[in-house]
Amino acid sequence: MAHSLAIEEFEALTRAFSGFGVDEKSIVTVLSKWHPEQRKSFRKSCPQFFKEDDRFFERWEDYHINILEREFARFKKATILCTLHPSERDARLAYEVIHKGQPSGILIEIACTRSSEELLGARRAYHSLFNHSIEEDVAYHASGANRSLLVALVSSYRYEGTWVNAEIARSEAKTLGKAIKEASKKKLIENEDVVRILSTRSKLQLKVTFDEYEEMFGEAIDKDLEDELSLQETVQCLSSPPKYFSKTLDMALKGGVSESTKEALTRVIVTRADIDMKEIKEEYQKVYGVPLAFKIEEATCGNYRDFLLALAGRSN
Amino acid sequence: MAHSLAIEEFEALTRAFSGFGVDEKSIVTVLSKWHPEQRKSFRKSCPQFFKEDDRFFERWEDYHINILEREFARFKKATILCTLHPSERDARLAYEVIHKGQPSGILIEIACTRSSEELLGARRAYHSLFNHSIEEDVAYHASGANRSLLVALVSSYRYEGTWVNAEIARSEAKTLGKAIKEASKKKLIENEDVVRILSTRSKLQLKVTFDEYEEMFGEAIDKDLEDELSLQETVQCLSSPPKYFSKTLDMALKGGVSESTKEALTRVIVTRADIDMKEIKEEYQKVYGVPLAFKIEEATCGNYRDFLLALAGRSN
Numbered sequence: 001m002a003h004s005l006a007i008e009e010f011e012a013l014t015r016a017f018s019g020f021g022v023d024e025k026s027i028v029t030v031l032s033k034w035h036p037e038q039r040k041s042f043r044k045s046c047p048q049f050f051k052e053d054d055r056f057f058e059r060w061e062d063y064h065i066n067i068l069e070r071e072f073a074r075f076k077k078a079t080i081l082c083t084l085h086p087s088e089r090d091a092r093l094a095y096e097v098i099h100k101g102q103p104s105g106i107l108i109e110i111a112c113t114r115s116s117e118e119l120l121g122a123r124r125a126y127h128s129l130f131n132h133s134i135e136e137d138v139a140y141h142a143s144g145a146n147r148s149l150l151v152a153l154v155s156s157y158r159y160e161g162t163w164v165n166a167e168i169a170r171s172e173a174k175t176l177g178k179a180i181k182e183a184s185k186k187k188l189i190e191n192e193d194v195v196r197i198l199s200t201r202s203k204l205q206l207k208v209t210f211d212e213y214e215e216m217f218g219e220a221i222d223k224d225l226e227d228e229l230s231l232q233e234t235v236q237c238l239s240s241p242p243k244y245f246s247k248t249l250d251m252a253l254k255g256g257v258s259e260s261t262k263e264a265l266t267r268v269i270v271t272r273a274d275i276d277m278k279e280i281k282e283e284y285q286k287v288y289g290v291p292l293a294f295k296i297e298e299a300t301c302g303n304y305r306d307f308l309l310a311l312a313g314r315s316n
Numbered sequence: 317m318a319h320s321l322a323i324e325e326f327e328a329l330t331r332a333f334s335g336f337g338v339d340e341k342s343i344v345t346v347l348s349k350w351h352p353e354q355r356k357s358f359r360k361s362c363p364q365f366f367k368e369d370d371r372f373f374e375r376w377e378d379y380h381i382n383i384l385e386r387e388f389a390r391f392k393k394a395t396i397l398c399t400l401h402p403s404e405r406d407a408r409l410a411y412e413v414i415h416k417g418q419p420s421g422i423l424i425e426i427a428c429t430r431s432s433e434e435l436l437g438a439r440r441a442y443h444s445l446f447n448h449s450i451e452e453d454v455a456y457h458a459s460g461a462n463r464s465l466l467v468a469l470v471s472s473y474r475y476e477g478t479w480v481n482a483e484i485a486r487s488e489a490k491t492l493g494k495a496i497k498e499a500s501k502k503k504l505i506e507n508e509d510v511v512r513i514l515s516t517r518s519k520l521q522l523k524v525t526f527d528e529y530e531e532m533f534g535e536a537i538d539k540d541l542e543d544e545l546s547l548q549e550t551v552q553c554l555s556s557p558p559k560y561f562s563k564t565l566d567m568a569l570k571g572g573v574s575e576s577t578k579e580a581l582t583r584v585i586v587t588r589a590d591i592d593m594k595e596i597k598e599e600y601q602k603v604y605g606v607p608l609a610f611k612i613e614e615a616t617c618g619n620y621r622d623f624l625l626a627l628a629g630r631s632n
Contacts, residue, residue: 120436123473131479135472136516148464151512155471156451157439163447192464200452200467 020265021304022071070259074266075304081270082311087121090114091129093267094122094154098137104146104230105260106267107138111153112237113244116160123154145189146230152199153234159202169205172197173212180224188228198234206238242279245272249280250288253295265296265308273311281312336581337620338387386575390582391620397586398627403437405587406430407445410438410470414453420462420546421576422583423454427469428553429560432476439470461505462546468515469550475518485521488513489528496540504544514550522554558595561588565596566604569611581612581624589627597628 016023081089090110097106111119126134135155142150172193179191188194201209213221222239225232236244245268252265272280284292296308332339397405406426413422427435442450451471458466488509495507504510517525529537538555541548552560561584568581588596600608612624 120473127473127475127477131475131477133473133475133516133518136475136518139512139516148508151468151516152471155468155473157436157443157449157471159443159447159449159452161443161447196455196467200449200455202449202452 016301019299019301020071020262021074021301023302025302071301075302075307077263078266078270078304078307081266082273082307085125086118086271087125088129089271090118090122091125091134094126094134095130095137098134098141104150105233107150107154108230108233109237109244109248111150111156112234113241116157119154120157145187149189149195149199149230149234152195156199158200160204161202162204164202164205164208166208169208169212172201173209173216176209176213176221177217180221183228188225189231194231198231198238203238210235210239241272242276242283245276245280246283246287246292249284249292249295253299255299265300269296269308269311273314277312277314332617335615335617336387336578337390337617339618341618387617387620391618391623393579394582394586394620394623397582398589398623401441402434402587403441404445406434406438407441407450409583410442410450411446411453414450414457420466421549423466423470424546424549425553425560425564427466427472428550429557432473435470436473461503465505465511465515465546465550468511472515474516476520477518478520480518480521480524482524485524485528488517489525489532492525492529492537493533496537499544504541505547510547514547514554519554526551526555557588558592558599561592561596562599562603562608565600565608565611569615571615581616585612585624585627589630593628593630 012023012026016026084092093106094110097104110122114122123134126132126137130137135151138154139147139151175193176197179188179194183191197209198206210221217224222232222235225235233244236247248264249268252262252268255262268280269277281292284290284295288295293309293312296312297305300308328342332342400408409422410426413420426438430438439450442448442453446453451467454470455463455467491509492513495504495510499507513525514522526537533540538548538551541551549560552563564580565584568578568584571578584596585593597608600606600611604611609625609628612628613621616624
């Protein structure tokens with residue numbers, strides 16, 4: 001009986017291993033006292049732990065260990081991302097997503113929510129880290145319809161002054177509307193005018209264009225782009241980063257469908273902590289009716305939780 | 317008889333107004349002495365002066381004055397280009413060519429013969445001078461098949477380190493060869509792979525690729541691109557600026573077919589004076605068998621000539 005599991009220890013560990021991150025303190029106090037048989041009995045008694053997707057793991061133990069490693073890695077990754085220079089951070093995020101599959105979301109996020117100089121900083125850092133240019137790797141590795149959009153977005157160096165041409169805004173709002181209306185005939189994301197407008201115009205010019213669009217067609221352009229995720233994200237990142245980030249955080253906190261959705265939690269909190277976290281929190285509260293910090297606290301554990309809350313709280 | 321033209325004065329003025337630029341000294345000494353009748357008799361006796369293309373001028377006098385203004389303007393333009401910061405110079409050259417018709421040659425020259433940082437400098441200067449980005453204006457104003465090439469070239473920020481991937485070079489040399497061979501079926505300049513390779517790869521990587529190409533197909537790639545002027549210029553600007561500039565100077569010095577060909581004389585001498593003028597002169601001597609300075613001296617006049625020779629001579 002000496003080596004069986006106490007119910008409160010079992011519960012403490014359940015909490016310690018649930019959600020994002022791990023509760024290091026509980027692990028230290030509970031796990032450290034256990035004997036080998038107790039550890040074995042814990043493993044055997046709760047195969048449901050960390051059970052999310054067992055397609056990839058034949059043996060439950062491998063799966064278990066893999067998840068443990070991943071949850072431990074969250075705090076490490078947050079720490080690393082936080083200490084990197086923003087340019088290097090963006091370069092590494094871009095490299096990872098370009099080389100681990102079909103790049104899109106994170107690249108759009110980096111290309112469209114950063115200032116021209118920040119994006120350029122990332123392109124510079126990418127050179128020295130990876131001996132290639134971002135656009136070179138995107139053009140080479142991306143395939144499919146959104147390649148030309150992605151290449152154009154990461155190559156952009158947008159004008160950031162206050163000059164806006166209202167006439168061009170009107171005419172391009174019309175161009176966008178026409179393209180969206182005819183999208184069923186031809187893939188919208190391959191439309192040269194749509195790519196040109198979204199990838200080269202200044203953010204201020206685009207804001208006026210999107211306003212014109214809404215006035216002309218009675219609906220916000222991002223609503224009309226619901227079938228074209230990459231274009232919708234592009235529009236949201238360009239016109240309203242806080243809205244985009246608050247939506248991204250919500251998807252991550254809901255547990256998401258994929259690991260990349262969940263990883264957004266670390267990425268967004270770390271990259272926006274010193275930029276627009278205040279606006280993101282306001283937007284989150286407005287749309288989801290609950291403070292972002294509550295949701296983070298609910299969904300995360302341990303050092304990872306403390307770290308995210310501290311970062312997110314800095315803007316208060 | 318007092319007011320008729322002396323034969324040597326006539327000859328001096330013929331020389332003063334011939335070729336590129338004007339011989340200011342002869343003008344000062346000859347023209348200043350003339351009476352109104354002499355000036356009139358000079359105009360009437362030599363309608364062939366400055367006669368190059370009379371399609372655009374109904375009245376000979378207008379034509380005459382226009383050419384005079386243009387030739388006087390050469391020295392002024394050389395002076396201005398020379399005093400501008402290189403970034404502002406490139407930005408202004410780009411703006412001019414984008415807004416005065418079909419941009420191509422000069423944009424390719426600026427995008428492909430400058431270093432990544434120099435091109436970026438031009439993009440920055442363009443923002444503050446013209447309240448737009450270069451790629452924005454190119455994408456908006458350029459039409460036709462070479463738009464996507466031009467936009468990609470001016471947006472590039474190429475890796476400039478020493479890393480080269482020989483395997484990619486081989487495979488992309490093959491891709492280029494295949495595209496060129498099949499060019500009759502589809503416009504080569506619209507081929508996505510061709511645009512991608514030429515606009516994103518580092519210059520060193522492209523050098524290896526072009527060498528591979530020559531080895532595979534038995535002919536230098538720029539020879540194989542003789543029917544695709546924009547692509548040929550791109551390849552030459554990327555792989556061997558001195559060769560490209562020496563050819564451009566030769567065309568300008570021959571008088572060219574258009575004013576833009578002739579304007580290259582000022583542009584190339586001024587922009588390359590402190591960069592690779594030594595290599596350009598060596599290349600010129602090698603290919604055309606005569607020193608560049610002799611040709612310039614022969615083709616130009618006055619302060620304009622002295623200025624170009626001084627700039628071109630600085631590299632000795």
